[in-house]
Amino acid sequence: MSKISDVPSSASASTEHIDDNSYSDQQESHQTSGIERTYDAAMPLVNFNTTHTSGKVTNVFGNIYNENTETTAPDILEHGLTVEIVLPALEGLESMSSKWSRLGRVCITASVSSAVLDDRAITDNGPPVFWLKGSAGTGKSTIAFTLARSFSQMGILGASFFCSRDDATCSNHKLIFPSIAYHLARFHPPFGEMLAEIVRRRPTVIHSDVAYQLQKLIVEPLGRTRDFPSSCVVVIDALDECKDESTISVILAALSRHVEKLAPLKIFLTSRPERNINLGFKISVLQGATRRFILHEIQLSTVEADIKTYIIAQLEIIRGEYGIDQSWPSSVEVDSLSTLSCGLFIFSATAIKFIQDSNYDDPQGQLTRVIANAMLLKEDLSDPRHRLDQLYLQLLKHEPVDRFEVQFMRQTLMRLHSIILVPESDNAIVRTLHPSFFDFITSPDRCSIPRLLVDTCQQHTLLLAACLRTMQGLKCNVCELPDPTVLNNEVVDLPLRIAKFIPPELQYACRHWGTYLRHAVISEDISILLSRFCSEHMLFWVEACSLLGDLRNQLVLLDTVQRTLEHDRNGSASAAMFLLHDCECLIREFFPIISTAWAHVYESALAFAPQGSELRKCYSSQINVMGGLKEWNKCYRIIEGHSSCILSVAYSPDGTRVASASRSGTIQLWDAMSGVLVNTLEGHSGNVYSVAFSTDGTTIASGSRDDTIRLWDTVSGRHLMTLEGHMHTVISVAYSPNSSRIASGSDDRSIRLWDSMSGVLLSTLEGHSGSVYSVAFSPDGAIIVSGSSDETIRLWDAVSGKNLVTLAGHSKGVTSVAYSLDGTRIASGSEDYTIQMWDAINWRHHKTFNGHQGIVRFVAFSPDGTTIASSSADTTIRLWDAVSGEHLGTLEGHSSDVRSVSFSPEGTRIVSGSKDETIRLWITENGMHSKRNSKKSSRFLHAFSRFKVARGMEPHGHISDTNSLLVSFSPNSSVIVSISLDGSPVLWDAVSGAHMMTLKGHSDRVNAAVFSHDGTRIISASDDTKVRIYDTASGVIMKTLKGHLKPVLSVTCSPDGTRIASGSQDGTTRLWDAVTGVHVHIMLGHQEQVVSVQFSSKGTRIASGSVSDILLWDVLCGSHLVTIMMAPRILRSIAFSPDGNYLIVAISYTENFSLELRALSSGGQVLKVTKSHKDTPALWLPFAPALWIPSSPKLLGRDVTIDDNSNRQWAQASGKTQMENTITFCKMAGSGYFILADVYAGFQ
Structure with a gap:
């Protein structure tokens, strides 16, 4: 039978005419975002909420400051300059009506829609929120669209968002409110002007x-917009289809x-009756502001009337x-099809598509087959879902698939267009038209034909395998970047x-393999x-993720x-488990640098991985590493910023932020991953003792x-309100x-x-005879528990305020x-050094945990209730089994009283705040016990060379066993010279780490040692007032340079190797002939000891530094050139920039350390200061030729960052020098010294 495509139905023609007239005046002012999956429509809706013509929602404000954004004169005239420029149109957003029309969408639900909501409900002073809930296929989206269309005709539709689990953008909860805001701006331009102002300030x-x-x-x-229309409706459909279910509650x-502040907006929401949504609508404020409609409570006859009307209209079109x-x-056929629908709109819509399918070209036969198939079924189909399942089976059985060519697949899928949306592009996603089909095809209980069943677990397994195989294409320096010292955001192309180099399929695999693994079967092949992947490509994957952001x-x-x-x-993936754990530790510990510089995945992160880690063993070929830590630090981040004791810390509910409060009266918000300060909240006039996040x-x-x-x-840092009523200090809030x-x-x-x-005081609970130190709610909010200095714990009815019970057992406050979390237990910490566990049901004492050697400051349950963390004045955090009371581990690192602890939402991390003014972030699982390092074992060094890293402990004949203070590599990276704590210079083989020799000759400790430019000589400076030159190969003393009257503190060699400069406690800088040892110049001018000397890169100038000044000298004649006065601080080291225009100066003052960038062109003016760890008493940068800084002063501010971990602190700079080297400063834990990690040129 031939289809007459040029003959429109009368219903279609008339409706299109009506739409043109009804909506034309509003097509630019009434917008919608979010596209639902679609069905047949009784009429095209060509002009309803027209926006753009592509297929997805994009970032509403993504181009807010794009200078290339074009705005036409008509746009400006019609909508106002502000809205169009500051709030550019939603690129990629297709109008709801055009897409629904293109794919077909039910829009005849007049009876049901009226039963749900009439016009008066929207315009009266009733509840501002309307919630329609119903099971899949009952027509919620149909009703939502019908109402939206009706509201648009009335001129009161402000915006709409139709969620869809099949569309990444339409299931993105973070696009809902921005999209609605944009369309409200188009609906009412004055609102847009207010919105534009806010977005300008907070893009x-x-x-x-x-x-x-x-x-x-x-x-x-x-709230700022005047004369906003008194009637305005926002429609949000299928809220349950947001991709992250947890965000629905948020x-x-x-x-x-x-x-209460959304008036005059009315919000119409639809969803399935999911548990989290039901609970959300039980929030007291929302419960009182919501009118509920339940679809299955609407009379079946009303629903069937609408379905029958729809069927008649659609069959007339066909x-x-x-x-x-x-x-x-015939009327019998219409009644039969209507009866088979059992009140499910999706049944009738799917059946109509099947009947209309041009691939069969037989609508009469198709209608007969649908009805006959249902009538022949012997089983009881009183359940509407069973009828729908049988219809889906009928459709699928018509299309056997035994070939997989793309074109054949497309032709086959097109025959299923009544249940599947087939995109035009071969690279696009095939989607189901309604979630009920997905539910059916993936349910063994509903899809009775095994060959048609989609096993989601099996499919995830196949996709995981495909991802893992695809990622075998990863490699080191996957993008073939020529300069590994450049930051990711500095790579222009x-x-x-x-x-x-990372094509779409590889990007997809890198991003999503973990998601598929969560739902896959871990078979032997997958293992x-x-x-x-873990043993061969995982580090390359980390690199790729760094580049992909x-x-x-x-x-x-x-x-x-x-x-x-x-x-x-099966435990078949146990080997991979260790590597994945190491990988997580590596990313956490080095996140600030490897997220911004891909090369440091290898140069910094791998180099510092513990020697016993599986990661280090697997990837040792990537870098030659000797020695190292025994295990990962349990403390992966130390955050500093408070200037006094930290009294309280808390994780945000999503785990992305940490809040801290201190005696300084400030609250600070930190990024929980990087440790970067996000905001400082100021307003209190006294110590802040407690902070707590709201649930959202x-x-x-x-x-x-x-x-x-x-x-x-929490985002803006704005003070919202102050609650006043207490007569003394507020110690705890919850x-x-x-x-x-x-x-x-x-x-x-x-x-x-x-x-x-509102901030209104609801009640005051009195009964304690001492200060109330702590309060907490029960999980259901019905009970408040309090702890007091009166040595008791009290439980209160949160509504009436009645004291329910008093628990006594502690001997001090x-x-x-x-x-x-399950509300069955209460933990309490006390000044009596103990933790008590109480039965919260029977209100009895259960167990006592002993172990702390000081006041227990804070206790917290892990989210799963299995672990308790406690912090104490004994400087430790202890972890306990919440049931048995067994001590699981101790987290040590704070140097003073630990006042507060908090678990992250997933329970794998802990944040702690201490009197030592630091916040520490800890890993709590996978070997959580962290032994205290002795002073002896915690002194370690890090020294870098090209592909070589050395670390040392005690002197036992290998560099990995030495306790060294300073180190330097020879120019060819084959030899290391170190100065041990006893002052002896020692040579080591840089490849094997073997001890080569100890340089003898000095009669007192050696303060500095450097290699000559060609590596054949070593020059040392000593407390015995002498400078000695050694032959590197034999260790023989070649020359002894005498002249200084006091200990020599610093020595350096000129770039061409012809001159040696030395600085001494006698206040002089001396220049020597490096070959003959003859004294060339004595440079006088300092009033204090000279602690650092440095040649410029061309060797024409020398900089010498003392406590009070830095002097520049001419190398040729020894004359004084410039004096740079310093504040009364301890100068530790100086270095020239490669172009000789700047000096970087390392100084310490009142136990603080900083690097200063000074411009020589302006007399040494300070351009930039970078501060570091407060408790660093000394910094040594003795090997100045290896130190460089970027040639532009602005680069220092951008590229030098401080990352302080528990046992090391380093500043990482990136840029280029003549040697193309990178530097790293490392803190020697215990001794407090820094050493310069001497050269890193990148890798090949």
Whole structure:
């Protein structure tokens, strides 16, 4: 039968005419974003909410500062300059109507829509939120679209977002509120102007959490906009299809916080009745502001009437297209098809597509087959889902597939277009038109034909295998970058190189292999592939992720992958487990540098990996490494910034931020991965004793010595409100589980309960006879537990304020209390040095944990309730089995009282804050016990050469056993000279690490030793007032240079090897002939000892530094050129830049260390200061020729970063010199000395 394509149906024609007239005036002002999967439409909706013509949603504000953004004059005239320039159109967004029309979408639900919502509900003063819930296929999206269309006709549709799990953008929860905000700006231009102002000031708001997006992009501009239309509806469909289910709760929590400020907006939401959504709508504020509609409670006759109307309209269109007789379909056929639908819109929509399919070219026969197939079924199909399943089976059985050529696959899939959306591009994703089909095809209980069943676990396994095989194409320096010293963002053609060397399939594999592993079967074949990946390509994968900018996401995924493999019953992936753990440790510890400089995956991270780690063993061929740490540091990040004792720390609910509070009265927010300071919250006038995040992470509550509680916006840092009422210091604050209330404990012996939204005091709980040190809510929010200096723990009814029970058992004040996540246990810490465990059901004492040697400051349960972390005045953090009380491990590193600890949301990390003014981040699993290093064993050194790294401990004949203070490599990197703590210069073979010889001759300790330019000589400076020149090969003394009257502190050799300069405690700088040893010049001018001397790169000038000044000298005549005065600090070392225009100066003052960049052209003016560890008493940069800085002063500020780990601290600079070297400063733990890691040229 031939299809008559040129004959439109009367219904279609008339509706199109109506749409043209009804919507034309609003097609630019009413926008929609987010595209739902689609069905047949009764009519095309050609002009409904027209925007753009491609297929996906993109970043709303992505081009906000793009100078190339074009804006046409008509756009500016119609919408205003501000909206169009500051809020550019959504690139890649196809209009909802055009896409629904193109793919077909049901839009006849008049009866059901009216039963759900009438016009008066939108325009009256009723609840601002309308929630429609129903099972899959019941027509929620159909109703949402119908209502949106109706609202648009009425001129009150502000925006809509149709979520879809099949579309990466339409399932992205972070696009919902930005898209709605954009369309509200188009709906009402004055709103757009307010929005534009906010976005100008905070262009990164698109990347913020959803609660902050709602506040900044919708609530605030709405509050500032005058004359906003009194009726405006926002439609959000299929909320349950957001790709991250956990974020749905966050979205609803955000709505609950701001729902009262959203007027005059009305929000219409649809979703399945998922548990997390049901719980979200039970939040008290949202519950009172929401009107609920349940689809299955609507009378079946009402639903069937709409379905029948839809079927008649669609079959009329098909009859017209194919020129079929007016008698078709019969009323019996219509009634039969309607009855078979059982109230499911998706059944009728799918059946219509099957009947209309041009591939069969037989709508009459197709209709007959659908009805006949259902009628022949013998099983009971009273369950509507069973009827739908049988329809899906009928469609699938029509299309056997035994060939896999692309064209044949496309033709086959096109025959399934009634249930599958087939894209035009071969590279695009094939999607299901409705989630009910996905549910059916993946359920063994519903898909009764095995060959048609899709085993998702098997498919994930196949995709994992494909990813692992694809990643075998990775290699070191995968993008073939010529200069490994350049940072990722400095590679001009990096996008082009990535496109060339990391093609899309390899990028996909790098990003998603971990996701597939989570759901795969760890078979023997997978284990082999995984082991090969981990042992041969994993470091290359880290490099690729660094270049792709995806390292942070992969670190999170690595943790999940390990947890998955822990449950592998066969244990076949155990070898890979160790490597994955090492990889996670490596990324965490070196994240700041390897995320910005790909080469440091090998140069820094691998070089510093513990010698016993599987990673080091597997990848030793990448770099020649000798010695090293025994195990990974449990402390992977040390954060500094507070100027006084840190009293409280807390992880944000998403684990991305750490909040800390101190005696300085400030609260600081830190990036939990990099340790970078994000924001400082200032306002309290006294010590801040406690900080707590709200459940959605949008707000921080803080309690202070100024007797107040303050609430802060976590993103902007803005002070939101102050809660006043306590008469003395607020020592503890805690949010209720739903964040609607805040509890506070005070020195005034009371507990107060506050409304977190309004700040209103709800109740005051009194009964303690001493200060209330700690408060916490039970997981259900019904009970508050408090600990006091009166040595008791009290439990209170959180609603009535009644004291339920008093628990006694501690012999001194109770400093901290915590509830387990299941609400069955309470842990308490005390000034009596113990931790007590209590049964929270029977309110009885359960167990006592002993071990701390000081006051227990804080206790916290891990999220899974299995572990307790406790911090103490004894400087340690202890981990305990929460059931047995067994001591699991001790985390040591703080040098003073540890005041607070907090678990990360996934429980694998701990943050601690201490009186030593540092915050430390710890790994808690996989061998969590961390032994204290003795002073002796913790002194280690790091020295770099091209592909060589040396570290030392005690002197036992190998460099990996030496306890050295300073080291340097020979120019050809074959020999190392080190100065041990007893002052002896020792030579080592740089390849094997073997001891070569000890240089004899000096009668006192040696302070410095350097190689000559050709490596044949070693020049040393000693406390015996002499400079000696040794033959490198034999160790024989060639010359002894005499002239200094006091110890010689520094020595250096000119670039051409003809001159030697030395600096002494006698205040002089001396120049010597390097061949004859003859004294050439004595340079006088310093009033203090000369601690550092350095030649310029051309050898024409010498810089000498003392405590109070730096002097520059002419090498040829020995005359004084320039004096640079210094503040009264301890100068440690100086070095010229390669072009001779700048000096870098290392200084220390009151136990602080810093590097200063000084411009010689301006008399030594300080251009940049980079500070480091507070407790570093000394810095040595004795081998100045190896030290370089970038030629441009601005590069120093950008490229030099400080990363302080528990046993080492280094500043990493990147750029170029004549030698193309990179430097690293390393802290010698225990002794406190720094040594210069001498040259790194990159790798080949």
